[in-house]
Amino acid sequence: MKIDYICQDYICQFKMKTFGLILKNARIKESKTLSEVFFDLKIDSAILSKIERGERIATKRQVLDFISYYNLNEKEAFSIWLSERILKEYKTEKYILDAFKVAEEEVEYQKTPSNLSKSIQELIDEADNLKTRWNAFKPLNKTQLLKMREFFNVNYTYDSNRIEGSTLTMQETHLVVNEGLTISGKSMQEHLEAVNHYEAIDFIEGLAKNKEHLTERVLNEIHYLILNGIDRKNAGKYRKVPVYISGSSHIPPQPYLINKQMEEVFEYYQTSKNDVHPIILAADMHEKIVTVHPYIDGNGRTSRLIMNLILLQNGFPIANIKGDNTSRLSYYKSLEAVQTKNSLESFYKLILKASIFSLKEHIKLSGG
Numbered sequence: 001m002k003i004d005y006i007c008q009d010y011i012c013q014f015k016m017k018t019f020g021l022i023l024k025n026a027r028i029k030e031s032k033t034l035s036e037v038f039f040d041l042k043i044d045s046a047i048l049s050k051i052e053r054g055e056r057i058a059t060k061r062q063v064l065d066f067i068s069y070y071n072l073n074e075k076e077a078f079s080i081w082l083s084e085r086i087l088k089e090y091k092t093e094k095y096i097l098d099a100f101k102v103a104e105e106e107v108e109y110q111k112t113p114s115n116l117s118k119s120i121q122e123l124i125d126e127a128d129n130l131k132t133r134w135n136a137f138k139p140l141n142k143t144q145l146l147k148m149r150e151f152f153n154v155n156y157t158y159d160s161n162r163i164e165g166s167t168l169t170m171q172e173t174h175l176v177v178n179e180g181l182t183i184s185g186k187s188m189q190e191h192l193e194a195v196n197h198y199e200a201i202d203f204i205e206g207l208a209k210n211k212e213h214l215t216e217r218v219l220n221e222i223h224y225l226i227l228n229g230i231d232r233k234n235a236g237k238y239r240k241v242p243v244y245i246s247g248s249s250h251i252p253p254q255p256y257l258i259n260k261q262m263e264e265v266f267e268y269y270q271t272s273k274n275d276v277h278p279i280i281l282a283a284d285m286h287e288k289i290v291t292v293h294p295y296i297d298g299n300g301r302t303s304r305l306i307m308n309l310i311l312l313q314n315g316f317p318i319a320n321i322k323g324d325n326t327s328r329l330s331y332y333k334s335l336e337a338v339q340t341k342n343s344l345e346s347f348y349k350l351i352l353k354a355s356i357f358s359l360k361e362h363i364k365l366s367g368g
Contacts, residue, residue, distance in 0.1 A: 019063075019081040020052040026070035027052075041065050057085050061263055064270060068213045078270075116280070117345060123352040124277055130359035131316060137366040148365055150178065152358075155320055156308075157197045160301050162323025163331065166190050192229045200225040200305055201318070208312035216266055219289070222305050226298040234296045238262070243293060248332070250339035252293035261292045278314035282307040283351040287338050311355065317362050319354040 027037060034045040043062060050056035058066065063081050067074050090096050116124070140148070158166075158173040168176065168183065168190050175181040176191055177198040183191070200222055207218065224236030238258045244251060253261055265288045272281055286307035293299050308318045321331055334346040 017080060018054050019084055020054040022077060023066055024052040026072060041069055057088055060267060064215060068215050120348050127279055127352060127356050130356060134359050134363050137368060140366060152318060153198060153201045156318055157194055159320050159323035160304055161193050161197055163328050164300055166193055168194055189230055196226050196228050197301060204305055204309040204312060207309060216262060219306060223295055223298055223302045226301050238294045239296045248336055250336060258292060258294050262294055265289060278310060278316060279352055279355050280348060282310040283348055285310060287347060291339050316355060317358045319358050321354055
């Protein structure tokens with residue numbers, strides 16, 4: 001009787017819908033064959049057929065791919081898939097209902113921001129209040145919006161590349177990305193880094209505007225833009241060799257661990273994006289990606305772009321981490337505190353303060 005009750009609570013609301021049926025209907029709607037889906041997602045057509053018929057449970061990674069590929073309702077698809085997975089594994093267990101109640105209480109507990117310090121929560125509240133003020137100025141007129149966008153995106157490109165060692169000045173960065181000029185005495189790589197980063201900002205702004213899902217595929221596309229023309233062999237591809245970070249005691253994982261760890265990073269994103277404050281989520285994804293250090297080069301710029309994609313998706317402006325020596329040192333120290341001591345406080349504060357500064361600047365330039 002208990003099992004029947006659980007079925008009613010967790011499954012029967014979706015009685016006419018199974019995860020397999022959702023996929024089949026989506027595929028038919030898109031007029032796609034199993035072979036075409038196999039070609040696009042690299043999932044064997046026999047496995048696809050079994051998943052659609054309910055004979056096989058999809059992996060979480062496959063579910064993420066399906067949601068992105070078919071543009072599915074994420075909450076519905078995940079709820080049905082997870083309920084099917086749980087029941088398949090545990091439906092014969094005697095105390096399953098009691099276990100669900102305990103799990104529900106634990107999930108609710110972990111959603112609360114009780115693990116954040118008072119000073120972090122105060123910064124979050126300040127950022128939220130500033131965001132409300134910033135929203136009051138919208139919509140901006142087209143000319144004002146374009147001028148602000150150029151100003152902030154040049155600044156962001158300049159500082160993000162400066163953190164990584166670029167010697168281009170702010171003015172030189174503007175001339176390279178907006179005027180197409182070549183700066184005497186500066187390397188071709190520095191020119192490409194500026195142009196690539198500026199184009200990558202365009203890309204994430206487009207993703208946010210079109211409400212695209214954040215996936216590993218998007219991450220690799222951003223990284224491809226960062227290394228385009230600089231290192232085409234490794235652009236958009238996880239590294240195959242071990243790396244060491246100069247001046248840091250953190251040692252990134254070996255290459256054979258990267259795929260698994262990156263899958264875990266995006267699982268964290270999927271399970272946290274509706275419960276964790278956007279700035280904290282952005283900081284977490286930034287830190288997690290750069291800690292795995294999945295690429296040969298371009299990890300810092302790519303992780304900061306992912307951070308800002310999440311901010312843009314949630315209505316916040318781009319947060320710029322300054323590239324001067326003092327700010328750069330503070331940034332690296334706060335990252336290392338997370339990587340070696342699991343201490344998030346200083347890194348959260350750094351990202352929150354960058355977001356607050358950006359909001360204040362946007363308000364000021366909007367006439368506030």
